[in-house]
Amino acid sequence: MYKIYVHFHCPMMVLFVLLAISPGLSAHGLVPARNVIAQDEPDDGGGVIQVRWDMSESDGVARYEIIRTKGAGAMEGIAVGVRNGAQDSFLDEGEKHAIENGVDYRYVIRAVGADGRIADSEPSAQVRASASWLDTTLAANMVAVIVFAAMFFVLVMRGRKGKPLYIRPIDALEAMDDAVGRAAEMGKPVFYAPGLHSVTQPATVASIGLLSRVAEKSARLHTRIMVPNYDPLTWPVAQEVVRRSFIKAGRQEEYDPDDISYLTSRSFTYAAAVAGMMAREKPASNFLFGHFYSEFLILAETGAATGALQIGGTDSTAQLPFFITTCDKTMIGEELFAAAAIVDNDPISRSTVKAHDWFKVALMVLIPAGIAVGMLADFGMLEELLHGLGVGDPAAVASGITEALGGGR
Amino acid sequence: MKERLGYRLPFVLLLILGIFMAAQYYIPHPMVQKPAEMMIQWKQPLNAFIIFLALFGLAAMHIRKVIRRQRRWGYSVITLTSMVLMIFVGMVWGTRHGTIFSDLFKHVITPIEATMFSLLAFFVASAAFRAFRARTVGATVLLVSAVVVILGLIPAVEDLCPPIARASDFLLKYPNTAAKRAIMIGVALGAISVAMKTILGIDKTILGRNR
Structure with a gap:
């Protein structure tokens, strides 16, 4: 710089020459960001553009302002975001100014120095946001669901033909009838809690399925059944199921709608109310099926203290230890769903349980295979193996497999 | 038709x-x-x-x-009175912070719920006592594992006896996570199955229809 100054004897001339010989240098000496790339964000509903750039080579860049221009020839842009001097990407979600799908946009990155100098980058190529018809990030999930659905349909078809299917007996399910029988012998009521989730949730649907079995058995044995509800939507469904069960058993005159009541939608208030009912009524058998939270232990321990036989089942992994501890028989996880299908004597419904088993077998093969492939990739042996198997471009395939496995770790 | x-x-x-x-x-x-x-x-x-x-x-x-005048109808009177009172004060003075409704909620419902929640500590102790009686081989394994995990979670044990802390960490990280994931896979499959049965009309429970 000094030499140039000496040679030209004029600082303005030096600056002019520097600008001429260095196209990347701004008029104020700050090097702008380069290679601005704007791309439509994939796998979304549109209206989002991802912008990346190579950071300025100058020191002292305080921030980058992201400027969006609309249309091919537009000169005026709007600032849509700011990134600090160490960041080189921005996701324009159109928070301040919405991005229209199918419209051309360009981006300019403005480097702003700590001393206020600015340098604009070359604009990016035109980019257009678009909405996707398929979220490819969920491809593995979708394939798994399709495979499961295929197994489901095959087995349902087999069920329709009436082919016999072996289903492993579930202890807790077999004990249900005995528990109702116990209540009938003792002349005490049966207590049924359908969980804290709404009837729109699978665990509650399964629980209501089991309720129909318990209610019908209770009706046949002239035993009172009490169903306190937490969810206002589950309550009328439970009431209708119990009413129909009593009709099916030919004991409609014994059905009391007040026994299938809505209590409250606050979990500990519900626990207090149900624990109080248990202490007063002293039911012979308690059925606790569905999704519960921490209040479950209050219900189950109170039930155990009153000497009731308790049968439970839940899909909540957090509450399962408490179920196993406090209940005489427990349905663990999927057993709850399987039991709901088994109690239904319909062969189609029963055959759906088989679909779980088939898919689990497939998973039992795939999981160790995935572990083995992952280990081979970690030890760098996957590429060699693929090469040995005659796979074209083994490096790319190995990289793809490693990336796919890495996503799941 | x-x-x-x-x-x-x-x-x-x-x-x-x-x-x-x-x-x-x-x-x-x-x-x-x-x-x-x-x-x-x-x-x-x-x-x-x-x-x-x-x-x-x-x-x-x-x-x-x-x-x-059914059995214990007195409780019903209390319930109805509380219900009417809360609806009345809520409708007359509103439900915002500082109103009678809010104060009743804060000073009656909240302490009652907190009391129920705090009872959990005693219930956990009584449930644990029953679960950890070493009657069978399985129960003994459960007892030993529980003791190791409990000890391993005490900060001082990490310095005094590192192997227990490591064993506790191992139990939580591997066998526990593996079992949880296995259950979660089963639950997910069961949930999909229930959803498909409901959508296809095989299971009519959601509409209150019996099987």
Whole structure:
């Protein structure tokens, strides 16, 4: 710089020459960001553009302002975001100014120095946001669901033909009838809690399925059944199921709608109310099926203290230890769903349980295979193996497999 | 004919909407997402109506109990009085912070719930006592594992006896996580199965129909 100054004897001339010989240098000496790339964000509903750039080579860049221009020839842009001097990407979600799908946009990155100098980058190529018809990030999930659905349909078809299917007996399910029988012998009521989730949730649907079995058995044995509800939507469904069960058993005159009541939608208030009912009524058998939270232990321990036989089942992994501890028989996880299908004597419904088993077998093969492939990739042996198997471009395939496995770790 | 239509219509709607809502999970396009969001929003007024219905049912049940002088009808009087009181103060003075409604909630409901929650500590102790009696080989393994995990979670043990802390960490990280994941896979499959049975009309539980 000094030499140039000496040679030209004029600082303005030096600056002019520097600008001429260095196209990347701004008029104020700050090097702008380069290679601005704007791309439509994939796998979304549109209206989002991802912008990346190579950071300025100058020191002292305080921030980058992201400027969006609309249309091919537009000169005026709007600032849509700011990134600090160490960041080189921005996701324009159109928070301040919405991005229209199918419209051309360009981006300019403005480097702003700590001393206020600015340098604009070359604009990016035109980019257009678009909405996707398929979220490819969920491809593995979708394939798994399709495979499961295929197994489901095959087995349902087999069920329709009436082919016999072996289903492993579930202890807790077999004990249900005995528990109702116990209540009938003792002349005490049966207590049924359908969980804290709404009837729109699978665990509650399964629980209501089991309720129909318990209610019908209770009706046949002239035993009172009490169903306190937490969810206002589950309550009328439970009431209708119990009413129909009593009709099916030919004991409609014994059905009391007040026994299938809505209590409250606050979990500990519900626990207090149900624990109080248990202490007063002293039911012979308690059925606790569905999704519960921490209040479950209050219900189950109170039930155990009153000497009731308790049968439970839940899909909540957090509450399962408490179920196993406090209940005489427990349905663990999927057993709850399987039991709901088994109690239904319909062969189609029963055959759906088989679909779980088939898919689990497939998973039992795939999981160790995935572990083995992952280990081979970690030890760098996957590429060699693929090469040995005659796979074209083994490096790319190995990289793809490693990336796919890495996503799941 | 009318009855058949009335019987089948809910299942036809369930099939169409069920498939649509399952598909929208994989399709981010606004043409699919906007109707899906709208349908989810429909739940709000429906929920409000359902809660009103449930409260009406609850009040009716307790009124019947009082009128018939059923066993323990005194509790029903307390419930009805509380219900009327809360509705009255809420409607007259509002439900915002600092109102009588808010104070009643804060000074009555909240302490009662906190009391119930705090009882959990005693229930956990009594449940643990029953679970950890070493009657069988399985129960003994459970007992030993529990003791190791409990000790391993005490900060001082990490310095005094590092192997116990490591064993505790191992138990939580590997056997525990593996078992949890296995259960979660089973639950997920069961949930998909229930959803498919419901959508296809194989399971009619959701509409209150018996099997």
